[in-house]
Amino acid sequence: xxxxxxxxxxxxxxxxxxxxxxxxxxxxxxxxxxxxxxxxxxx
Amino acid sequence: xxxxxxxxxxxxxxxxxxxxxxxxxxxxxxxxxxxxxxxxxxxxxxxxxxxxxxxxxxxxxxxxxxxxxxxxxxxxxxxxxxxxxxxxxxxxxxxxxxxxxxxxxxxxxxxxxxxxxxxxxxxxxxxxxxxxxxxxxxxxxxxxxxxxxxxxxxxxxxxxxxxxxxxxxxxxxxxxxxxxxxxxxxxxxxxxxxxxxxxxxxxxxxxxxxxxxxxxxxxxxxxxxxxxxxxxxxxxxxxxxxxxxxxxxxxxxxxxxxxxxxxxxxxxxxxxxxxxxxxxxxxxxxxxxxxxxxxxxxxxxxxxxxxxxxxxxxxxxxxxxxxxxxxxxxxxxxxxxxxxxxxxxxxxxxxxxxxxxxxxxxxxxxxxxxxxxxxxxxxxxxxxxxxxxxxxxxxxxxxxxxxxxxxxxxxxxxxxxxxxxxxxxxxxxxxxxxxxxxxxxxxxxxxxxxxxxxxxxxxxxxxxxxxxxxxxxxxxxxxxxxxxxxxxxxxxxxxxxxxxxxxxxxxxxxxxxxxxxxxxxxxxxxxxxxxxxxxxxxxxxxxxxxxxxxxxxxxxxxxxxxxxxxxxxxxxxxxxxxxxxxxxxxxxxxxxxxxxxxxxxxxxxxxxxxxxxxxxxxxxx
Numbered sequence: 001x002x003x004x005x006x007x008x009x010x011x012x013x014x015x016x017x018x019x020x021x022x023x024x025x026x027x028x029x030x031x032x033x034x035x036x037x038x039x040x041x042x043x
Numbered sequence: 044x045x046x047x048x049x050x051x052x053x054x055x056x057x058x059x060x061x062x063x064x065x066x067x068x069x070x071x072x073x074x075x076x077x078x079x080x081x082x083x084x085x086x087x088x089x090x091x092x093x094x095x096x097x098x099x100x101x102x103x104x105x106x107x108x109x110x111x112x113x114x115x116x117x118x119x120x121x122x123x124x125x126x127x128x129x130x131x132x133x134x135x136x137x138x139x140x141x142x143x144x145x146x147x148x149x150x151x152x153x154x155x156x157x158x159x160x161x162x163x164x165x166x167x168x169x170x171x172x173x174x175x176x177x178x179x180x181x182x183x184x185x186x187x188x189x190x191x192x193x194x195x196x197x198x199x200x201x202x203x204x205x206x207x208x209x210x211x212x213x214x215x216x217x218x219x220x221x222x223x224x225x226x227x228x229x230x231x232x233x234x235x236x237x238x239x240x241x242x243x244x245x246x247x248x249x250x251x252x253x254x255x256x257x258x259x260x261x262x263x264x265x266x267x268x269x270x271x272x273x274x275x276x277x278x279x280x281x282x283x284x285x286x287x288x289x290x291x292x293x294x295x296x297x298x299x300x301x302x303x304x305x306x307x308x309x310x311x312x313x314x315x316x317x318x319x320x321x322x323x324x325x326x327x328x329x330x331x332x333x334x335x336x337x338x339x340x341x342x343x344x345x346x347x348x349x350x351x352x353x354x355x356x357x358x359x360x361x362x363x364x365x366x367x368x369x370x371x372x373x374x375x376x377x378x379x380x381x382x383x384x385x386x387x388x389x390x391x392x393x394x395x396x397x398x399x400x401x402x403x404x405x406x407x408x409x410x411x412x413x414x415x416x417x418x419x420x421x422x423x424x425x426x427x428x429x430x431x432x433x434x435x436x437x438x439x440x441x442x443x444x445x446x447x448x449x450x451x452x453x454x455x456x457x458x459x460x461x462x463x464x465x466x467x468x469x470x471x472x473x474x475x476x477x478x479x480x481x482x483x484x485x486x487x488x489x490x491x492x493x494x495x496x497x498x499x500x501x502x503x504x505x506x507x508x509x510x511x512x513x514x515x516x517x518x519x520x521x522x523x524x525x526x527x528x529x530x531x532x533x534x535x536x537x538x539x540x541x542x543x544x545x546x547x548x549x550x551x552x553x554x555x556x557x558x559x560x561x562x563x564x565x566x567x568x569x570x571x572x573x574x575x576x577x578x579x580x581x582x583x584x585x586x587x588x589x590x591x592x593x594x595x596x597x598x599x600x601x602x603x604x605x606x607x608x609x610x611x612x613x614x615x616x617x618x619x620x621x622x623x624x625x626x627x628x629x630x631x632x633x634x635x636x637x638x639x640x641x642x643x644x645x646x647x648x649x650x651x652x653x654x655x656x657x658x659x660x661x662x663x664x
Contacts, residue, residue, distance in 0.1 A: 005492070006495075009496050012435075012492075012495075013499045015431070019413070026415065027423070034517060
């Protein structure tokens with residue numbers, strides 16, 4: 001039971017990571033249009 | 044001076060709120076509905092009050108016109124009808140203040156309260172800046188501005204004028220009493236009420252600190268920040284009514300409290316009166332009522348209640364066009380000849396560019412709203428919380444009626460959107476409920492799922508909080524100078540309002556001249572001379588199939604008393620030939636010319652500008 005719980009928690013963390021990465025990645029163009037210096041950091 | 048004028052408008056909003064809440068309280072007392080918490084009573088009261096106020100404004104607007112006199116008379120009548128409701132309201136406000144002092148006992152709550160105040164203050168300040176929202180300058184504020192002062196008439200040269208719902212009557216109220224600043228402040232107040240009504244829902248599901256965090260997350264979400272401060276769209280009122288409808292269903296736990304279902308239907312109807320897409324609210328609530336009561340009679344009573352508060356804009360459109368959902372049913376009913384170009388333009392306007400009704404695409408849409416938001420009507424501005432915490436909904440208490448009602452409303456709005464428009468922006472009314480449920484799942488999972496889950500949820504929210512702080516303040520930077528009086532209104536509008544320079548040019552050129560102008564730019568709110576929109580995509584009257592030669596065009600211009608053409612910079616493609624032919628034949632005589640600069644591109648946050656030459660031409664006799 002405990003193993004399943006840990007597995008579920010790990011899967012959920014991976015899901016969160018995926019959503020967060022996909023979510024923030026879509027703002028690159030907007031961020032660079034407002035803060036041009038970001039283009040050097042965020043490629 | 045700017046701050047003093049804003050404070051005056053804020054005081055007016057407070058007075059309007061007190062009048063509606065006192066009146067709503069009296070209605071609830073008469074109906075024998077008593078909520079379990081003083082804050083809920085205040086919210087339910089103001090919901091009933093605003094629902095009735097907007098309905099009465101709609102009726103008065105159509106029958107006699109909204110003027111200072113008629114609006115003040117209406118408010119005074121409501122204040123008097125509030126009667127004993129005033130006394131109860133002040134008692135409830137005292138009790139709520141006492142309750143809230145308990146809410147902010149802990150250090151975390153105090154800190155959250157301060158951040159909430161910061162965001163509310165920022166949004167409030169932004170909402171006092173002059174109107175610059177694109178859709179607002181096209182129709183949300185323009186149509187009410189054209190209607191006030193006389194009995195409302197159909198405006199066939201502005202396609203979107205038929206989308207005007209009862210939320211726009213609140214904008215009209217603002218325009219009559221205090222101009223666009225008051226109109227925007229009323230929308231901001233609708234956002235405040237939505238955030239406050241989210242709090243008691245969240246408080247039922249999670250500890251106080253987390254409930255405060257839910258309200259804060261709602262307020263700082265970029266979509267909400269934009270919609271309740273500068274956008275000038277009344278959609279947030281639908282969110283307020285949707286949350287109240289869920290709360291009211293949540294109160295109807297026993298057979299003796301079934302009257303709450305009627306109240307929920309009143310809110311659902313009020314939500315439906317804001318725009319066509321809102322009709323999913325009464326549909327869901329009536330299904331809930333049938334499910335709970337297993338009675339056709341209760342279902343019919345709920346339907347009648349929803350119709351009473353929601354049907355007015357449909358009746359008005361039926362009266363004007365023969366199609367209550369004009370133009371969407373005009374293929375089957377109605378007596379207005381629909382211009383194909385305007386129809387296609389409306390279809391493009393209400394569908395995301397990635398729209399597809401394929402079943403797999405609909406499923407893709409549900410996931411992509413958040414992470415591919417640009418394809419689906421700005422869904423990215425809702426933030427990642429709802430999608431990220433979606434798997435945690437299993438941890439919610441599914442025996443609670445409130446959870447079911449909130450989920451049904453959310454899913455109903457989501458599915459209707461997925462099947463019809465796939466425009467995430469239209470999901471604003473569903474967002475408070477979706478967010479509350481997602482955070483409820485996260486709170487329950489954090490309790491039961493161990494340190495990993497707790498860390499993941501906290502990190503996601505903290506990251507989103509930082510993102511909101513950065514993006515909201517960056518967005519606010521352009522508006523704050525005018526709000527606090529450091530920048531003049533004209534300088535601000537020249538910088539931030541699309542087509543403002545064109546409107547100013549037309550105003551100054553035509554002030555001393557008679558006859559209407561035919562314009563081809565979209566944002567006409569600041570025009571103060573008689574005009575009509577000449578874009579066949581925006582006007583039912585500018586039909587390229589009919590206006591196919593100079594003779595028919597001239598006859599149309601004469602019939603409409605249009606004596607001026609404002610070319611900016613070119614004519615719409617479908618009408619270019621006939622207009623250019625008129626120019627060549629000397630039927631349009633150039634009188635004045637200027638070059639303006641306006642915002643361009645998909646959104647003004649990209650700050651893209653272009654020069655637009657404008658020519659004012661006189662139509663030869």
